[in-house]
Amino acid sequence: MNRIRHIFWLGIKELFSLKRDIVLLVLVIYSFTLAVYVEATGITGQVHNASIAVVDEDQSRLSKQIMDAVPKPFFRDPVMVSAPAAANGMDDGDYMFVLNIPKGFEQDILAGRKPEILVDVDATAVNQAGKGAGYLQELINDEVANFVLGTPEGIEPPVKLVSHMAFNPNAISMWFTSLASVIDKVVMLTVILTGAALIREREHGTIEHLMVMPLTPWEIVLSKVWANGLVILLGVAFAILLVIHRVLSVPVAGSVPLYLCGTIIFLFFATAFGVFIGTIVRSMPQLGLLTILMILPMMLLSGGKTPVENQPDWMQDITFFLPSRHYVSFSQSILLRDAGIDVVWPEFLIVAVMGLFFFGLSLILFRRSMDVGK
Helix, strand or coil: CCCHHHHHHHHHHHHHHHHHHHHHHHHHHHCCCCHHHHHHCCCCCCCCCCEEEEEECCHHHHHHHHHCCCCCCCCCCCCCCHHHHHHHHHHCCCEEEEEECCCHHHHHHHCCCCCCCCCECCCCCHHHHHHHHHHHHHHHHHHHHHHHHHHCCCCCCCCCCCCCCHHHHHCHHHHHHHHHHHHEEEHHHHHHHHHHHHHHHHHHHHHHHHHHHHHHHHHHHHHHHHHHHHHHHHHHHHHHHHHHHHCCCCCCCCCHHHHHHHHHHHHHHEEEEHHHHHHHHHCCHHHHHHHHHHHHHHHHCCCCCCCCHCHHHHHHHHHCCCCCHHHHHHHHHHHHHHCHHHHHHHHHHHHHHHHHHHHHHHHHHHHHHHHHHH
16 A cells, blocks of 8 residues: 555656646647647648639640539639649749640540640649649549530449449548657657656655655656656547547547557556656756657558558568557547447457567666665
């Protein structure tokens, strides 16, 4: 009972220390509220309100039909320009797409020839450029087919392609980016908070007070684990239930309690890893530099930004040993695909084993640092 009481009150001390650290406290609040909202709404993989100009040298009914069919809100209203003005507009960044309809385009279509339409694309916005060009190609093909065949109703193509969008029917990128933002914050902030807590003890001289008290390294480390983990867990629950589900109206398909249980397991690893880093570095600037070298690659390779399958085979083998990869995997499975414990328990187990390993390693290093201090 004494050990449990020590761990509890040492954790309360950590919470009061965080309360007095205004910068870190504001960072945590911002990361799980406004930052999630901004990343979800400000970063999109969809074509939206893209500027488009049309050089119509044909001036035919078909060319006007194509311009009238440019869909909103994917594109703005097409702007009629001359060829030199279109080139200058592309150079100045005024137009993302320029549609060049050649003279005699409608006559060539009716004569059975295969004329070409030139689509100039500003690929500096590479994501929207690729998708927008695909939209325009599909639009032009549909309008030409409607023009040649008349009303398309009743005309059966030889192959009918039926697409079914699983788990995200409208392919809304905000559903993915909002959850990915929360996951990234968990990975980064947990390590920073725990490592900063240990460095703060050293800089303020309170670590010496702990060393002369009847406390074991195990009690000190575990108190930092539960206190900092609790702060992040509350931030995650707030972000999922209020910011994502209520404010952004992103549906959560799976069990939030199951996801929070998995988050607790991952927080055990992340806090232990933070203590591990805190025993290595000696100042806050060193912690910041080490975070760039270790945490950012962990976030980038975990599958939150791009699928793990896009990485080289040898890199995928390495990322298997990153708990963040398994955390991203089971988080997406639970929240987006409604996976149950029967599906995600192997990843829960992997993260728990890695957490125990780093907890033991950080405990050994922390005990050695206390022995050296004595």
